[in-house]
Amino acid sequence: MDAAICIGSGAGVSPVIGSAADIVRQISAGARSAVSVLAETEALIRARNPDLNCFTATTLDRAGREAAAIDALRAQGKPLPPLAGVPYAVKNLFDIEGMVTLAGAKVNASNAPAGADATVVARMQRAGAVLVGALNMEELAYGFTTENPHYGTTRNPHDRTRGAGGSSGGSAAAVGAGMVPISLGSDTSGSIRVPASLCGVFGLKPTYGRLSRSGTFPFVNSFDHVGPFGASVSDLALAYDAMQGPDPKDPACAQRAPEPVGTAPALPPGIRIGILGGWFHEWADPVARRAVQLAATALNAREWTEIKGAEAARAAAYIITGAEGGALHRSRLIEQYENFGPASRARLVAGSLIPASWVLQAQRVRAQVYREAMELFKRFDLLIAAAAPVVAPRIGEETLLINDRSIPTKAGLGVLTQPISCIGLPVCTVPVWPGSDGPSGQELPLGVQLIGAPWREELCLGAAGILERAGIAQFRLP
Amino acid sequence: MCDDQRVTEGSADPLESYVRAALTLQGYHFDEAQIAEIVVQFSRLETIAQTVLQWTLPFASEAAPVFRP
DSSP states (O other), X not given: OOTTOOOOOSSSOOSSOOOHHHHHHHXXXXXXXXXXXXXXXXXXXXXXXXHHXXXXXXXXXXXXXXXXXXXXXXXXXXXXXXXXXXXXXXETTBOOTTSOOOTTOGGGTTSOOOSSOOHHHHHHHHTTOEEEEEEOOSGGGOSSSOEETTTEEOEEXXXXXXXXXXXXXXXXXXXXXXXXXXXXXXXXXXXXXHHHHHHTOEEEEOOTTSSOOTTBOOSOTTTOEEEEEESSHHHHHHHHHHHOSOOTTSTTSOOOOOOOOOSSOOOOTTOOEEEEOTXXXXXXXXXXXXXXXXXXXXXXXXXXXXXXXXXXXXXXXXXXXXXXXXXXXXXXXXHHGGGSOTTTHXXXXXXXXXXXXXXXXXXXXXXXXXXXXXXXXXXXXXXXXXXXSXXXXXXXXXXXXXXXXXXXXXXXXXXXXXXXXXXXXOEEEEEEOOOOOSTTOOOOOEEXXXXXXXXXXXXXXXXXHHHHHTTSBXXXXX | OOHHHHXXXXXXXXXXXXXXXXXXXXXXXXXXXXXXXXXXXXXXXHHHHHHHHTOOOOXXXXXXXXXXX
């Protein structure tokens, strides 16, 4: 059993449902049934969700069928799939057959229900996982707070006065609160890494094109990624392996065979790890810098380096995001502007007005910074940076103050993630506990990004495993 | 009157003039308060865009996305 995760045995609900790896072992051994795990999950969701607002819908009928199928397999003595009986939930931009895909937006609420599951949801089902619901997110994935004007704010499991981050806030908080061991989210500019950082969970944004986005509601085709959240590295790896593989339905999905990382990804000896300075140091507050230092020390990383084009990459991502996001919704912005949330509609319209020459220049800058990063990966195998510039801000806080510079919260929380997703690198975000600077003495998590060269997810997860075993990266139940 | 003067007619601010013209071209119809919000947002985009536009790139530098038939 993972040290940081325990299952209670009192009359009330369990503190957490248990790690995915434990659930699979217990179901395989007959110590628990998939149906009983589902019943515990349902109780946890009923007890904790009203306070946190992670779920926008549950799928318990479907979950019951999926769990019963796993128990039937075991009763027949057949081999169980790798995620047998593991409950999970998905950001509500993933298609779930028979449900409307909201993507956090009122303008999607009257759409027809999805006719089929998203590719990765179908793959999770094939791996034996049990889908328990859809999770709250920032409207249309445009922002980092999950203060959704239509479906409410998702609160931080470690402090209800603070936000969960976004845009996959429900996905991070549901794992952070111990309701599910695994969830799925998407990351265009940091939407897995930022909420993972704020909620104290592990998150994996794979290489751009590694996992299929088919059957997910798009935001910015140039940058959209999907990936898992988990309460441990092994759970993250289990989900990641289950979802890998080519998919011709997603034109950006690389047509490469799965490269499984296994449940205990290791780091080969002699790995060279650099600490990102420059932009990544300037925009990290003292607590974030301390988190990076803790991780760097544990990984024996001493050398500082820089991506000189980081600021330009962030700017390029910002422009491309504005243009593609705005263009995607232009016709509905014309017809039903009032049905978009006040924090996103003017931004989306402004984005739709961006001149083509800016976008093309941004795409050229993106390619140039990618080349710079590839040069850096001749000297280093992994890079380290904070995943968020600060710990979770208070709900409604409109501005962040970072090293005496202020920046709007909804965009600013992604200042350290956006340059990396702009160039599509794989990142595992791990929850570090750097101590408190505030008068309350409250310790909040802060994520550290472990950044690899394209297609080297195994190194990101291997380093995450080292930090987890060293006790530097930990899932802590609130 | 030169061309530059004509396109900025109705507003002293070229950015606001651009936003108003582009809104019309794209078929949007907004009231003044809504236009003011959009101008603020476009102004933020324009500020950030300067970082990208100031980069000197070789002519051979291609845009990132590649169409793969």
